[in-house]
Amino acid sequence: MPEQSPGSRPTLEAVAARAGVSRATASRVVNGGDGVRKPLVDKVLKAVEELGYIPNHAARTLVTRRTGAVAVVIAEPETRFFSDPFFSQQIRGISKELTAHDTQLVLLLVEGPGDFDRIARYLAGGHVDGALAFSLHTDDPVPAITRRAGIPAVYGGRPSWTADPGDQAVPYVDADNRGGARMAVQYLRDLGRERIAHIAGPADQTSAMDRLDGYRDVLLDVDPTLVADGAFTVESGARAMAELLERRPDLDAVFAANDLMASGALRVLRERGIPVPEQVALVGFDDMDSVASETDPPLTTVGQEIEGQGRLMARLLLRALDRDRTGSGDVPESVITPVTLVRRASA
Amino acid sequence: MPEQSPGSRPTLEAVAARAGVSRATASRVVNGGDGVRKPLVDKVLKAVEELGYIPNHAARTLVTRRTGAVAVVIAEPETRFFSDPFFSQQIRGISKELTAHDTQLVLLLVEGPGDFDRIARYLAGGHVDGALAFSLHTDDPVPAITRRAGIPAVYGGRPSWTADPGDQAVPYVDADNRGGARMAVQYLRDLGRERIAHIAGPADQTSAMDRLDGYRDVLLDVDPTLVADGAFTVESGARAMAELLERRPDLDAVFAANDLMASGALRVLRERGIPVPEQVALVGFDDMDSVASETDPPLTTVGQEIEGQGRLMARLLLRALDRDRTGSGDVPESVITPVTLVRRASA
DNA sequence: CACCGCTCTGGGAGCGCTCTCAACGCTGTC
DNA sequence: GACAGCGTTGAGAGCGCTCCCAGAGCGGTG
Numbered sequence: 051m052p053e054q055s056p057g058s059r060p061t062l063e064a065v066a067a068r069a070g071v072s073r074a075t076a077s078r079v080v081n082g083g084d085g086v087r088k089p090l091v092d093k094v095l096k097a098v099e100e101l102g103y104i105p106n107h108a109a110r111t112l113v114t115r116r117t118g119a120v121a122v123v124i125a126e127p128e129t130r131f132f133s134d135p136f137f138s139q140q141i142r143g144i145s146k147e148l149t150a151h152d153t154q155l156v157l158l159l160v161e162g163p164g165d166f167d168r169i170a171r172y173l174a175g176g177h178v179d180g181a182l183a184f185s186l187h188t189d190d191p192v193p194a195i196t197r198r199a200g201i202p203a204v205y206g207g208r209p210s211w212t213a214d215p216g217d218q219a220v221p222y223v224d225a226d227n228r229g230g231a232r233m234a235v236q237y238l239r240d241l242g243r244e245r246i247a248h249i250a251g252p253a254d255q256t257s258a259m260d261r262l263d264g265y266r267d268v269l270l271d272v273d274p275t276l277v278a279d280g281a282f283t284v285e286s287g288a289r290a291m292a293e294l295l296e297r298r299p300d301l302d303a304v305f306a307a308n309d310l311m312a313s314g315a316l317r318v319l320r321e322r323g324i325p326v327p328e329q330v331a332l333v334g335f336d337d338m339d340s341v342a343s344e345t346d347p348p349l350t351t352v353g354q355e356i357e358g359q360g361r362l363m364a365r366l367l368l369r370a371l372d373r374d375r376t377g378s379g380d381v382p383e384s385v386i387t388p389v390t391l392v393r394r395a396s397a
Numbered sequence: 398m399p400e401q402s403p404g405s406r407p408t409l410e411a412v413a414a415r416a417g418v419s420r421a422t423a424s425r426v427v428n429g430g431d432g433v434r435k436p437l438v439d440k441v442l443k444a445v446e447e448l449g450y451i452p453n454h455a456a457r458t459l460v461t462r463r464t465g466a467v468a469v470v471i472a473e474p475e476t477r478f479f480s481d482p483f484f485s486q487q488i489r490g491i492s493k494e495l496t497a498h499d500t501q502l503v504l505l506l507v508e509g510p511g512d513f514d515r516i517a518r519y520l521a522g523g524h525v526d527g528a529l530a531f532s533l534h535t536d537d538p539v540p541a542i543t544r545r546a547g548i549p550a551v552y553g554g555r556p557s558w559t560a561d562p563g564d565q566a567v568p569y570v571d572a573d574n575r576g577g578a579r580m581a582v583q584y585l586r587d588l589g590r591e592r593i594a595h596i597a598g599p600a601d602q603t604s605a606m607d608r609l610d611g612y613r614d615v616l617l618d619v620d621p622t623l624v625a626d627g628a629f630t631v632e633s634g635a636r637a638m639a640e641l642l643e644r645r646p647d648l649d650a651v652f653a654a655n656d657l658m659a660s661g662a663l664r665v666l667r668e669r670g671i672p673v674p675e676q677v678a679l680v681g682f683d684d685m686d687s688v689a690s691e692t693d694p695p696l697t698t699v700g701q702e703i704e705g706q707g708r709l710m711a712r713l714l715l716r717a718l719d720r721d722r723t724g725s726g727d728v729p730e731s732v733i734t735p736v737t738l739v740r741r742a743s744a
Numbered sequence: 745c746a747c748c749g750c751t752c753t754g755g756g757a758g759c760g761c762t763c764t765c766a767a768c769g770c771t772g773t774c
Numbered sequence: 775g776a777c778a779g780c781g782t783t784g785a786g787a788g789c790g791c792t793c794c795c796a797g798a799g800c801g802g803t804g
Contacts, residue, residue: 456760
């Protein structure tokens with residue numbers, strides 16, 4: 051690559067001059083070369099190479115009205131963003147997919163509720179072609195913002211206001227939480243367990259509620275003393291486990307709504323000398339790398355393709371953008387990604 | 398905010414027409430309004446409000462040659478990016494600082510060694526005004542890339558090729574790892590401990606090496622049997638602890654190069670019934686939220702302001718950009734951020 | 745041999761903005 | 775009352791690119 055020439059970079063004009071063609075032809079070559087005869091293509095490419103030409107993105111955007119960038123909006127409070135490897139992995143997936151389509155990722159972290167104005171201004175400012183956002187809450191302003199800005203958006207996790215998984219109001223990608231929970235509980239049942247408790251996640255997250263629903267699907271008429279509330283953290287899992295043991299010392303299995311809570315529960319069980327899985331079988335959810343396989347015993351859990359979900363989100367958005375551009379193609383639909391039961395030693 | 402008008406957004410021209418001024422004056426008002434008489438300013442602002450005018454970023458960039466965006470390049474292998482809350486927190490700090498200066502954050506995750514070409518093309522393509530990158534390795538291509546692209550960059554963590562903390566070849570922000578380690582070891586010494594072991598981090602990370610150096614600073618002529626290698630993970634900390642106990646069952650203190658390893662070490666100590674801190678005092682490093690205060694006993698550790706480091710990185714970069722723009726101002730210098738000893742129960 | 749129709753190429757407009765520069769009106773001074 | 779000097783405004787060029795449209799070139803056909 052030629053050294054950066056002092057001052058300004060070469061323009062298309064310069065490339066055209068060097069190749070002995072018009073700017074229009076040079077442009078055609080740079081953008082794929084359709085309808086340009088071979089010898090000219092080669093001449094232009096040679097000039098590009100020699101001059102180290104790189105298209106000016108702003109100029110291109112100005113006329114095409116496309117930026118080649120999408121925003122990733124993360125409105126989660128800091129705590130979750132930090133503790134949850136979930137986000138990092140989804141972002142990694144998103145990044146991979148976008149990169150493969152020459153699209154850039156602009157990260158928009160929402161710094162508190164007053165910050166949505168800035169987000170709105172940014173999304174409406176034509177800086178990006180579309181947006182990806184996560185786990186919407188009931189009164190989440192993001193959908194309204196993107197609608198007003200006139201850009202397509204895809205969401206990660208089922209928005210809380212959608213009645214059903216599968217609702218098409220806004221396109222989203224989510225794991226089959228309910229199905230996964232059913233799978234887990236059914237597995238415990240098949241193991242012969244009869245008093246299967248559940249440590250639930252926070253009620254304001256649809257993933258937690260869907261998992262609870264899945265638990266209930268299998269165990270019709272659940273005894274409420276078998277369900278304890280947690281907050282998706284290790285500590286809350288430990289507390290919930292202690293609570294459950296107090297209420298139902300006879301329980302013989304626990305399905306925790308995520309691995310972190312399962313590991314907290316496991317700690318309590320161990321402290322009390324309750325053998326896992328012999329006396330109490332334990333199943334988690336997420337198959338989180340740094341947790342599930344590192345506990346003692348390792349967790350049986352429900353695994354999901356987190357990075358794949360990110361890729362899928364990006365793919366749906368890119369498809370929507372393509373549709374906007376070409377005026378045809380299919381409307382993106384929400385996708386529920388499959389989950390699998392990962393059998394380890396805890397159940 | 399007015400609804401997005403169908404089709405195209407209002408331009409400066411439209412604002413000017415509505416306010417009854419020239420485009421130039423409208424532009425001046427939109428950009429701060431210096432040198433425009435009050436009544437006209439008001440008229441323009443009113444027009445902006447009524448039309449819901451938002452400046453076209455591409456057009457602006459095209460003429461000013463500034464994008465109002467900086468890249469954050471993360472070249473770490475996936476594993477670290479995921480497991481380490483470090484990154485999320487630094488990014489949060491960076492985001493806060495950039496946001497406060499109306500600058501956007503473009504996230505560039507490097508997907509393998511072959512991906513640097515893409516990064517180079519992007520950085521040279523005038524998409525961003527500057528770059529932030531992390532923990533450079535010896536042969537890291539990022540500095541060469543940014544130099545060639547002609548954009549300023551600031552690094553997080555001392556680059557491995559700089560001989561000294563404080564080296565000015567590239568501006569970076571790092572915690573006072575060596576000083577922190579000294580502080581920790583000196584503290585153990587003041588506690589009366591005499592056989593202080595160290596669980597070191599990976600040799601290819603300067604933070605780990607600096608911490609080892611700090612340990613050595615205090616304990617001149619360290620007995621090599623008192624130092625074990627780890628990899629900044631819980632498991633590696635446990636392994637190292639077991640190794641140390643085998644070699645030196647008489648040790649009475651351990652300084653681990655990070656909290657994760659400390660927690661691994663703690664687990665082993667507990668398993669063997671060795672009372673902490675009575676028989677063996679334990680100090681970690683990082684004061685990682687989800688770890689240090691949640692162990693039993695909670696960890697005494699060296700705390701650093703991770704988010705603050707991120708902010709500082711962004712601030713240094715913004716200052717460099719400002720310098721480029723105005724042609725004056727101070728050259729950004731590397732900053733070593735202070736650390737503090739956080740006393741809890743483990744030592 | 746004229747003409748049609750095709751492919752390929754170039755001229756030129758224009759995307760929305762900033763910024764230079766000239767013009768303008770006003771005040772103050774001699 | 776003329777003019778210098780200042781602060782304010784507007785006209786217009788131009789940033790680098792894409793894309794429309796017209797024209798050139800060329801082969802094939804009647």
